[in-house]
Amino acid sequence: MLLAHSLAGLHGGPLVLPGHQPAAQALVAGLERTARSLGAWAWGVANVPADGMAGRLLGAGYAAAHVATAYRLDTTKATPEDYWAAMPRRRRGKVRREQRLGARELTIAEGGLDEDTLVRLTHDLLREHDTPTDVLPDPFLRAVSRRLRPYGRATIATGEGGEIVAAFAGWEFAGEWSMWIAGLRTGRYPAFEPYHAMLAHTIEAALTSGTRVLNLGRGNASVKARYGAVGTPLYLALKSDDRRDTALLHAWCRRLEARSHASPHGLAVSSRCC
Amino acid sequence: MPGWDEDGDHRPTVVSVSGRRVVDVMVEAGVRTILFDDPTPLDLACVADVPVDLDLDDWSAAESVLRRLHHQRPIDAVIGVYDLRLPLTAYLAARLGVRGLSLAATMNCNDKLRMRLALRAAALGVPDHVVVAEPGEAQAAALRLGYPVLVKKVTGAAGAGTLVCRDPRQVKDAVTALHDETDPRLLVEAYVDGPxxxxxxxxxxxxxxxxxxxxxxxxxxxxxxxxxxxxxxxxxxxxxxxxxxxxxxxxxxxxxxxxxxxxxxxxxxxxxxxxxxxxxxxxxxxxxxxxxxxxxxxxxxxxxxxxGAPLGRRAPVADHVRYRCVTFDQAGTVNYDIGALTEGAAPAPVISMDVHPGDHVSPEGGVYGRIISYDGDPVSLERLTDALSLSVRPHPSEGR
Known part of the structure; x- marks a missing residue:
């Protein structure tokens, strides 16, 4: 099976800019051709957001399973003042308190994140959640950081000694700012205490910098929803040239989706930060 | 089992996944009928050539049985007409390599979000919608879409899994009422006005x-x-x-x-x-x-x-239909006179009641019967309805 992991590449990512659906279609067509030439019995794309691309794949007979949800916030319609004012008063009070407590002795700002720090904080956080670090291996993180540097936008929390203790590493393409990777100095903050303050800062930065959409990624659904982010289902989409084999993929996706819905945290995901 | 491997039986063999009416039609059409059901009603077991009881949620087991039967005598098609069983029907047809509705199409129909994604990708109109899992998300979505909204289960029965909401309180109640642990997703959908x-x-x-x-x-x-x-x-x-x-x-x-x-x-x-x-x-x-x-x-x-046979088609027998569902706007004991069917027109009008006189009815109960007139004159429907003398006597404890 030839599987293309999108890293949101088919939706506002480094492969296809937001709104350029024909380019996404061309990539999928290329994937299909490659799969056939390699003799793969099936092929597919992971993390296809529920938009036009997903619709085209579903219409083309792809088996699909909704196995994750990304949370996105429209940042075109409000100033920071309007944004906070629109939040229900009680909720606003609670999240503001969380922000204050989490930001004690820290400076939260948008800033540069060097490769070494990105790798160290990311791997610290993965280990804390019993996730193998090879899901985001060192060379991959370094390559992403280096190659996507012109688009990088990170929110970092810095301690009083000037050390970076937490980071949201993100990239913005054509107005969509995606926070794909989180990192944390877990020895100091095992529960990601600066999370609320960093999230609030990121939202305000998006609201004031011409960003259209802030993509907060997967996980922490309830917290992101409290900040007004809307869930966008992410699909695993699979296909084969053979009708019988595609039927197997449909049956497999059906079971996978049922398992995913039956678990409050999705499939084999303990808890994630971004 | 009757018709199992008798010499000289050249009837096509079709598997029906559940279905009373389907079995009747298959028998009438001279088809060798295999019925998969869970469990098979006794009366259908007597009519089908090969009744098979099995767990219809276990697709692998159903496929194994299908293959064994196919090996004994080739199966020509797999059909089904019940929402819940359509994905399995299409799966079995695909795995066996016989004609049947595309599995992708059944999966797209079985899931309203997928249906809307596929249609929107083809530039076809669908209601604006948001996928939610919690009351707060649903209320925020309703605010964005504008009231009234419909809150719907993403998968499952159409009407039974839908509630119309006109304020945040109703949205919250709808999310609670429709919550299903096996699939917590709900759609909040803009109400579409129009015929x-x-x-x-x-x-x-x-x-x-x-x-x-x-x-x-x-x-x-x-x-x-x-x-x-x-x-x-x-x-x-x-x-x-x-x-x-x-x-x-x-x-x-x-x-x-x-x-x-x-x-x-x-x-x-x-x-x-x-x-x-x-x-x-x-x-x-x-x-x-x-x-x-x-x-x-x-x-x-x-x-x-x-x-793959030509579509059977008789001459139409009506050029007008007025079909009214019997619903009630108050709870109580229903009474009516079924002797209303006195007209001799062809096709004959139909009064079909799902409750008997003396049964309890309520506004929440939905449709309790149907009145059908094939007459072009709208008055005929009124005559039929009047002749039915439908009435509800409220119980002392039940108001409107």
């Missing part, structure tokens, strides 16, 4: 033929309830042509290749908006009126399509 139509169709080799267009009347208060249907639908030729074309395009976008469909569309000010597609015959007695006005029995059509 609604029910369109019945047959698709063969990916070409769709619309066989009836009915104007649909619904009550949109709380749980949506169908109130009735009219034929002709009252559209001018050009609008009906556009509607037929829209439905054919929608079924193509969903991946329909071989099968029947019941599609509901609203004509909004901005154009047609697809509300739902079911890859089965319509419920109530809509199959009966579709056959009266088109000559096509949709269940028989599903069998013909599955076997």
């Amino acid at each position: 609604e139509y029910a369109i019945q169709s047959v698709t063969r080799d990916s070409i769709t033929e619309v066989i009836s267009v009915l104007a649909q009347h619904s009550a949109m208060d709380g749980r949506p309830v169908e109130l009735g249907y009219d034929f002709p639908a009252g559209l001018d030729e050009s609008r009906e042509f556009d509607l037929r074309r829209f439905v054919a395009a929608a079924l193509e976008a969903l991946g329909f290749d071989h099968g029947i469909a019941h599609t509901q569309v609203r004509l909004s000010l901005t154009g047609p908006v697809l509300i739902n597609v079911s890859a089965r015959p319509p419920g109530g007695r809509l199959c009966e009126i579709t056959e009266a006005v088109s000559g096509v029995d949709m269940v028989r059509a599903a069998l013909d399509v599955a076997l």
